[in-house]
Amino acid sequence: MTTIWRFCRIMLDQKSTRGKKTLLFGILLLAVFVYKACQMGPEDMDISWAEKEKCPVCFGNTCELLHRGNFATVRPESGRSWRKGIVSTGKIGDVQVIAKTMSKPEAWRRYEKFICRSSPRPKECNPSSFILETMLVTNVALKLPFLRGAFRIAHPDSKPALPVCLSARFLQEVKKLFVGKETTEMTNGDVTRRAFLSTSLLISEEAVLLRYFTTQPQSPTPWPFPKFYGACGRVIVVEHAGRTLDTFIDSPWKVRADIAAKLLQLVDTLRQTDPDWILFSLDVSFQNFAVDSRGRVRLIDFDDVLVIDRRTVVNHQEQKKVCNEPCYMDFQKKLYYSDQYHCEDILKYTPTMYANVCARILSDLQKHPDWRKWGEEREYIDGQNVEWAPTDKGLLHDPPVEIRGPLEGAIGQCVEESQPGGRLNAVLTLQKMLQMT
Structure with a gap:
């Protein structure tokens, strides 16, 4: 450090232009900064x-x-x-x-x-x-x-x-x-x-x-x-994990369609990919998912995630009856109010994660304002003031004209299935449609 000061004094004693002195002063400040950083x-x-x-x-x-x-x-x-x-x-x-x-x-x-x-x-x-x-x-x-x-x-x-x-x-x-x-x-x-x-x-x-x-x-x-x-x-x-989904509301259609497809794939992973565990997220909102710099969609909130051991699942069949919002809310009441745990037949209810995503995130909330609180029983129990959506728009608002009808029909069937298995078929249709646009 002494050498740096000696050098600066010699330079300043010389007749130099204002520009040179300014440059020299900048070099001096940089040297002091580096010195301090090395000492810390x-x-x-x-x-x-x-x-x-x-x-x-x-x-x-x-x-x-x-x-x-x-x-x-x-x-x-x-x-x-x-x-x-x-x-x-x-x-x-x-x-x-x-x-x-x-x-x-x-x-x-x-x-x-x-x-x-x-x-x-x-x-x-x-x-x-x-x-x-x-x-x-x-x-x-x-x-x-x-x-x-x-x-x-x-x-x-x-x-x-x-x-x-x-x-x-x-x-x-x-x-x-x-x-x-x-x-x-x-x-x-x-x-x-x-x-x-x-x-x-x-x-x-x-x-x-x-x-x-x-x-x-x-x-x-x-x-x-x-x-x-x-x-x-x-x-x-x-x-x-990146930016939360609400920051993509006004992105171009292709960006939003890609995120929506990956969000549905994320639910696929939670409910059926792992040989040992099923994860069931009960809290779905724009702020609970994020998109990283590589375009991957991540779950970032784990306050309401059930971990189910596949070895404890007794009924390995999917729901043979229609399970819409009343069915899902009844399931939550069994979980949180009953002394008996209802996890052994969880496979009946895991498809409702898709309904949560379709209703609260993907759908056009201007046309379906009641869907923004689909299955709200859990939040009501805890007395939480939940910000369901940052806007009346859903992630898939204003789709291309040529797919608007089929897209809205598939989202509607995803939220409220009309027959057993209707939701899962609607999800497959949505994934194919979104990947093609």
Whole structure:
């Protein structure tokens, strides 16, 4: 740095034009910037928003991801990203990634309070260390009977979707992913990883689902989800999935038709592609799907996703009766109000995911305003104020004249089938029509 200053003084002593002095001054500023950057280490980055000091009452401790990705606090436009929990953006290699929080502060406070009450030393409790003394890191806490009741610790006013159809096999697979191979004597690291797992299960199903479905190389299914990279404190780091569907409302027809076809293919993947699991998304809206830079459509919201183990499905037949909105709403009531779980016959109801997509996203909402709230029972139960659509337009508004009639007919049959199997046939017709335009 001394050499740079000496050089600059020599140059400034020379008779030079104003332009040369300006250029020299710019070079000097650049040199100072580079010098400062080289002196700054990863520990100088402000990642206080990750709350890593709260671990192991958190999702994980792979905080080097944030340093390596050069994350910084962001102020997303119009608050949309904040509503999705995005607090920072960065890069890992060439991949754009985001850091996002997974639950509201009050949920964390309830969880910490539960830990303190469960601790043998409840006074002056430090949840971050006391969790290691509670049953949350034991085998009892990682079994279905305990979890089904414990989910209400952080979410007393709603019933999360994940525990509804959760199977012992899926829970065991997740446990292996987080904790690794079981040993007779647990190390401090084993106990900490169990704390990460319990916290992830009870605070946010998204942290569990993304980690499980996007990080296993042996998975036979290319799940349409953003990739999970790790967790630091109370944020997870995932691939940036792109722009949400509402930003494509006024795109050219071919762009919207391609997105619509891929959205229907996404539902195909959720309900029938994987040999082990069926995923049933109960919440369909413009903001819950995104299109990345490669044109892939991704599911980005996992608050209301059921995970069904195919081995627990008793009835392997599709619905032999018509299942429209009243049928779908009755199914939700069985899931969320009944003490008995109705997951063994899930195949009767999974085609209604197409109806949700056709009604709420694809259809012309100016002609069918009542479809924007198709099957709204789940949102009503939770008392949510849902923004169903950012506009009266649907994704497939103003189609080419030559396909307008057949397209509207297929969408109508997708929403309200007139005979058993009518919805699935309409979806096939839609996919072919959209791929040809």
